[in-house]
Amino acid sequence: MTSIGPIPSVAASGANIPLIGLGTWELRGRTCARVVEQALRLGYRHIDTAEMYDNERDVGDGVRASGVKRNEIFVTTKIWPSHFAPRALERATHDCLMRLRLSEVDLLLLHWPNPQIPLSETLPALCKMKTDGLARNIGVSNFTVALIEEAVQIATEPLVCDQVECHPYLDQSKVIAACRAHGMATVAYSPIARGNAKNDAVLGRIGAAHEKSAAQICLRYLVQQEIVVIPRTSKLERLSENAALFDFALSDEEMAEIAALANPEGRIVDWSYSGSMKWD
Ligand SMILES: NC(=O)c1ccc[n+]([C@@H]2O[C@H](COP(=O)([O-])OP(=O)(O)OC[C@H]3O[C@@H](n4cnc5c(N)ncnc54)[C@H](OP(=O)(O)O)[C@@H]3O)[C@@H](O)[C@H]2O)c1
Numbered sequence: 105m106t107s108i109g110p111i112p113s114v115a116a117s118g119a120n121i122p123l124i125g126l127g128t129w130e131l132r133g134r135t136c137a138r139v140v141e142q143a144l145r146l147g148y149r150h151i152d153t154a155e156m157y158d159n160e161r162d163v164g165d166g167v168r169a170s171g172v173k174r175n176e177i178f179v180t181t182k183i184w185p186s187h188f189a190p191r192a193l194e195r196a197t198h199d200c201l202m203r204l205r206l207s208e209v210d211l212l213l214l215h216w217p218n219p220q221i222p223l224s225e226t227l228p229a230l231c232k233m234k235t236d237g238l239a240r241n242i243g244v245s246n247f248t249v250a251l252i253e254e255a256v257q258i259a260t261e262p263l264v265c266d267q268v269e270c271h272p273y274l275d276q277s278k279v280i281a282a283c284r285a286h287g288m289a290t291v292a293y294s295p296i297a298r299g300n301a302k303n304d305a306v307l308g309r310i311g312a313a314h315e316k317s318a319a320q321i322c323l324r325y326l327v328q329q330e331i332v333v334i335p336r337t338s339k340l341e342r343l344s345e346n347a348a349l350f351d352f353a354l355s356d357e358e359m360a361e362i363a364a365l366a367n368p369e370g371r372i373v374d375w376s377y378s379g380s381m382k383w384d
Pocket of ligand 1: 128130215245246268296319336339
């Protein structure tokens with residue numbers, strides 16, 4: 105397996121978020137710990153987990169087994185919406201840290217909006233996790249433009265990102281613009297469309313011209329826009345592939361051709377915690 109070079113970061117409201125992270129949804133047990141350990145040994149410096157993934161212990165095991173210094177690793181976790189009442193959020197954050205066996209995370213996110221608990225209650229509690237030293241940075245996930253606008257008005261600490269589904273098949277330009285306007289990073293989840301990008305003819309053709317795989321073209325398309333990507337793989341050999349994105353560049357024409365893959369049916373994760381989620 106080829107070792108990867110240094111991964112650039114994106115600056116967002118005081119945070120430096122490595123442009124590539126390892127997604128860990130559905131990775132559990134020894135497989136999860138091994139992939140996290142190997143990713144860090146290879147040069148990944150950003151790991152994405154969540155209390156809902158039921159793998160924070162395994163992620164923590166992988167972090168420790170890697171031997172990489174804690175202060176060189178950017179660990180994100182997310183609080184599930186059923187824990188958005190202030191006391192529940194604080195308890196859930198302590199539970200995440202206990203499972204990870206860390207004294208703080210680098211980024212703590214609200215996983216999905218919860219329309220049943222006002223943001224005016226949840227955001228102060230989230231900000232307190234930062235001021236109490238349990239999270240170095242805070243942010244949101246699956247927030248629409250309207251929710252981003254509401255959140256930044258309430259928050260007394262900077263929100264550093266919105267983590268949203270983002271890949272060439274889904275037009276997320278409005279959310280990306282809202283993030284930029286507030287100095288927030290966009291973190292792309294499902295950045296290779298759950299693996300679907302690997303069979304895409306356009307991405308494959310562009311990849312052949314650069315001696316890269318379709319998955320690499322898909323990820324490069326995002327990082328070239330300074331969008332953070334968190335691809336998941338359970339296969340050690342794909343860790344290097346998914347991080348080898350900084351030795352080539354896509355032309356403006358190639359970027360436009362990839363952007364044209366967006367379509368109204370492109371969303372994969374269409375789910376809401378409670379009530380209906382209106383994306384626009
Ligand atoms: N905030 C949220 O609500 C939210 C929602 C969804 C996901 N996420 C986060 O985002 C991460 C990534 O999203 P995701 O897991 O949904 O999807 P993804 O990263 O787009 O795709 C993962 C799938 O792609 C395959 N794959 C990985 N690298 C590949 C490559 N180079 N070539 C071909 N196939 C490849 C993997 O299979 P193999 O294992 O066989 O390689 C896996 O089936 C998650 O793991 C999670 O951390 C967050």
